[in-house]
Amino acid sequence: MKPEFVYFDLDNTLLDHTSAEEAAHEEIYQTYPDLQKVTLEAWLQTYKEINGELWLKYQKGEVDRHELHYSRFSDSMAILGIRNGHSEEIGANYMQIYRKHWHWVEGAKEALESVAERYPVGFITNGFQETQRKKIEYLGLDKFSDIFIISEEIGVMKPHPKVFDQATEKSHTERNRILYVGDSYSSDIIGGRNAGWRTAWYTAFMDEIDENRTADFIFDEFPSLVNYLNS
Ligand SMILES: [Mg+2]
Numbered sequence: 001m002k003p004e005f006v007y008f009d010l011d012n013t014l015l016d017h018t019s020a021e022e023a024a025h026e027e028i029y030q031t032y033p034d035l036q037k038v039t040l041e042a043w044l045q046t047y048k049e050i051n052g053e054l055w056l057k058y059q060k061g062e063v064d065r066h067e068l069h070y071s072r073f074s075d076s077m078a079i080l081g082i083r084n085g086h087s088e089e090i091g092a093n094y095m096q097i098y099r100k101h102w103h104w105v106e107g108a109k110e111a112l113e114s115v116a117e118r119y120p121v122g123f124i125t126n127g128f129q130e131t132q133r134k135k136i137e138y139l140g141l142d143k144f145s146d147i148f149i150i151s152e153e154i155g156v157m158k159p160h161p162k163v164f165d166q167a168t169e170k171s172h173t174e175r176n177r178i179l180y181v182g183d184s185y186s187s188d189i190i191g192g193r194n195a196g197w198r199t200a201w202y203t204a205f206m207d208e209i210d211e212n213r214t215a216d217f218i219f220d221e222f223p224s225l226v227n228y229l230n231s
Pocket residue numbers: 009010011012013182183184
């Protein structure tokens with residue numbers, strides 16, 4: 001059965017968040033010599049762990065957006081024994097630099113253009129309204145749809161059913177005729193499946209794939225998605 005509506009995730013599905021994040025950290029690392037007490041790899045690894053934990057806390061409402069933006073730097077520095085009182089400044093600078101490094105995931109633009117010719121599309125993203133709106137603008141996604149579901153605007157994050165319920169309503173499509181394309185198994189694939197949608201899992205950003213994890217379609221190159229939807 002063909003889908004009648006296709007939703008796309010944003011980060012690491014259409015926009016290469018990981019490369020932008022890493023490039024921004026390299027710049028931050030060069031700008032603040034205090035950080036160079038440890039290797040860039042050690043810094044990034046610690047930051048990613050702390051950032052992941054803070055996002056979980058944010059999801060539970062235990063920290064707010066502002067705290068998340070500087071605590072991921074101050075907490076990482078504390079763990080690595082780096083004394084620096086500028087975490088708020090570094091956090092703010094990071095967001096500016098991060099934006100400079102945005103670009104499309106390889107093949108995603110062409111795939112979206114092709115899919116949008118044949119299907120109505122929309123976008124669902126976890127994240128902060130201000131940043132995600134800027135990403136939408138940068139990618140020019142408003143050419144393709146006016147349906148954008150941003151978690152901060154709803155007050156809960158994927159895989160929360162409220163996100164998918166609202167997206168279902170906006171699509172005016174039966175649940176089992178909606179396909180969700182995303183890279184996160186826990187947020188996108190589980191969330192979509194629980195909502196009664198179909199799912200296409202983009203795995204190019206994964207180091208390894210657990211074979212017990214399934215989706216209606218699994219792909220690591222965008223032309224495969226286009227073939228799947230156009231066949
Ligand atoms: Mg994603």
